[in-house]
Amino acid sequence: MSYYQKLEQHARKLSRLDHLSAICGWDQSAMMPSGGAEARSEAMAELAVIAHELSTADYLADWFEEAEKEQLSDAELISLAALKRQWMMHNILPAELVEQKSLLGSQCEHAWRTQREENDWEGFKQNLAPVVKLARQEAAIRSKATGLSLYDALLDLYEPGMTSEILDGIFADVKSWLPQLIQDVQKKQKNEAILPLTGTFPIAEQSALSLDVMKLLNFDFNHGRLDISTHPFCGGVSTDVRITTRYDETDFTSALMGVIHETGHARYEQGLPHQWRDLPVGQARSMGIHESQSLFFEMQLSRNIDFAKKLAPLAQKTFSRETDSALTAENLNIINNRVKPGFIRVDADEVTYPAHVILRYEIERDLIEGNIEVDDIPEIWDKKMQAYLGIDTKDNFKDGCMQDIHWTDGSFGYFPSYTLGAMYAAQFMAAMKKVVDIEATITSGDLSPIFTWLETNIWSKGCTLSTDELVKQATGETLNPCFFKLHLMARYNQ
């Protein structure tokens, strides 16, 4: 067996442990009664220890050295690079730092769950400060190894190839037109007649509707399922993708749009190249590209009138409300495209969402680069919320800088992926429109031409191309944020 093959075998082993962790993690969120939590955490931690030991085994350095001398095919060379990147990610940090990060991160996150409820910034910042300190240490180590700046070295974990220099340029542009657009759209929508949803939408019926819409989106039920959890997510493994949602009996659109979003994530996973299933090269390209698929499904595909015309009859039939005028395609589309600045990122519409992301990006970048300290966060948060969204968050930490889980466990560098995803999604749609008649395809009820484009250009590529190369091959150019702006302008300001 060649060293490259040994590395492949090793990666498959790790991937199988990830499989167990993913399924048990899904179970924890979607199935497990709370009394099972303690023993489950212990079991998951044990598995993590075993996986960590495997990932950092001494012999791997030699194996990589030997493998790099071997005669490998082009595909194997790409795979080897992906294997090596994964190995370095795992091995670059000293064990003590990994342990500290995990420990302080879970302590901070655990306390945050009650501190947030209690608007307790003073308590929270005591826990956040050491997490930031460790993240800076991590950034320093990763920066040294990669030659990237401190923040970029963390960003690179989620968006390989992306830098704060690029982001600064993109976001500066967005900031130049977004606040005005938000004002304009609100003014325009004020005159739009909207019929609110009334009465109850039973969970069993919402669930049936969700499954119908997943079928319309060609979700492969032989390789996945839909369940309920408090915080919706897409989990499991690519051969068995588990998506979840939560139902609000007064508003079926919230769960439904969530299901469509997660279905986008799921179809990406289901469409990854099976021949590399257990290898890094067969995984999703990046967090931003993953988000581009969920946002393609949710924002590009579903929140428009053509899709609403498919959705409305399904909803009317499922809820036995054929004569409810709130459930017409036109009214559902108005509901689905409502723009309203708010405190909470996860509740934001697609127009205001980038403002939430840019604000967080600017703060976490400066925090990691050492330009600001934890103590400075609330004031900066208030100022930026005021500037970008015209919203006052003074002393409202709960709905302000304490609302997200990301920073609590040290996941700095993740936030930009959300807006990068929205931008990639818009760019993919623009490229797709050149070869697929989207309106006619949606109207026909057979959406497969749309998915075939995504499968061919995105899903089946796995991690074989850099993000830039992937996007260039798919759309003719690397990331171009103007498609996102054009999309928002076309949908909301015409």
Added chain:
Amino acid sequence: MSYYQKLEQHARKLSRLDHLSAICGWDQSAMMPSGGAEARSEAMAELAVIAHELSTADYLADWFEEAEKEQLSDAELISLAALKRQWMMHNILPAELVEQKSLLGSQCEHAWRTQREENDWEGFKQNLAPVVKLARQEAAIRSKATGLSLYDALLDLYEPGMTSEILDGIFADVKSWLPQLIQDVQKKQKNEAILPLTGTFPIAEQSALSLDVMKLLNFDFNHGRLDISTHPFCGGVSTDVRITTRYDETDFTSALMGVIHETGHARYEQGLPHQWRDLPVGQARSMGIHESQSLFFEMQLSRNIDFAKKLAPLAQKTFSRETDSALTAENLNIINNRVKPGFIRVDADEVTYPAHVILRYEIERDLIEGNIEVDDIPEIWDKKMQAYLGIDTKDNFKDGCMQDIHWTDGSFGYFPSYTLGAMYAAQFMAAMKKVVDIEATITSGDLSPIFTWLETNIWSKGCTLSTDELVKQATGETLNPCFFKLHLMARYNQ
């Protein structure tokens, strides 16, 4: 850290891997879409390899040697003995035999699934023969190590302390009265008026009824749940017990009795001593004792008129059939106690069930001892079915000697546990009746005195006592099969 503590730590580690395996195994049966099967098998196999490496690690022999020299408390000594038994179980067989057994076992089982459908004994026996050969090798090795006879060395895996000498005596007695009893009961029941269930019992309502009955049986929903699977089972872990059932829309009693049975298994698991949760000493005593709990719930507790009086109103209400005379307590009790010899063990009532078990026991004992060969099985099966149940299985392999999964993967020695369980259950009930007024307790609707007795005498003991000692402390004597006979006579022949 003492060597005993090191062994404890090691056992906890193994137990945590078992946890993941149990949850993913449950998922496989109750949740996983079929397309996820291949990757799941690979992941489970990987975990099994890791667990096997841990269980057979070289250093353990030294640790046991050192631990046995340490000053340990009585509780620790008992725990150490249980740890050592588990270790020996895992280490006694050469790796090659374990591998062969696993390989040939899964091949035989896999082929059996179609061969059984096709009544293909000729094909099946080709696969069964090597499985039997390996089982004989295993028996020889275990026999040498334990000093037990060949068959007893396998029986010991499931029923430590039980021997074929004891079983021969017990079963000879049963055979002396059971065939006649079966005849008598059938004759008697022929004159009983029985109203068959009619119409449809929707699954959602059956599920609601199951949950209600589980509540009546004090199932702890904070540490477990009920789901659906093709083959009902009790799985998961003691802090999170997963039971399953399958629903027949024309007959709610089948799923309901199944749920009650699995609830018995589940409450045993939920009631195991938590301080020893991850240690062998904290596990269930034996397969027979486990079955005694499920059969206590199903046969002793539920298939009687007092319980039927609690059940009937629940069923009537759940199915909105307050006036359906098939759903009276009296009629449900008649349905639940119907005796009818049949081909299939898993469908058998409690009177004919022992005949199925004795037949299998006699065959597998002679097979392992080398007194008969695989080729002889069908003829012996036919003869014994005729003698014990008056049923003709000639050339009907499908519903005869090919109906069970146990032998396909080499699990010889398991069958006696079913009837031992029924006997222990009857003995426990007889002892309990001396201190608990069963009828009044059931009638009151608060069944906790019954469960407190079981918890105190059985569940909380875990594996700290031998089966004989456990039963003696609980009932005043070791296994006495006369309680089972008395139970059957009282219920069916008065």
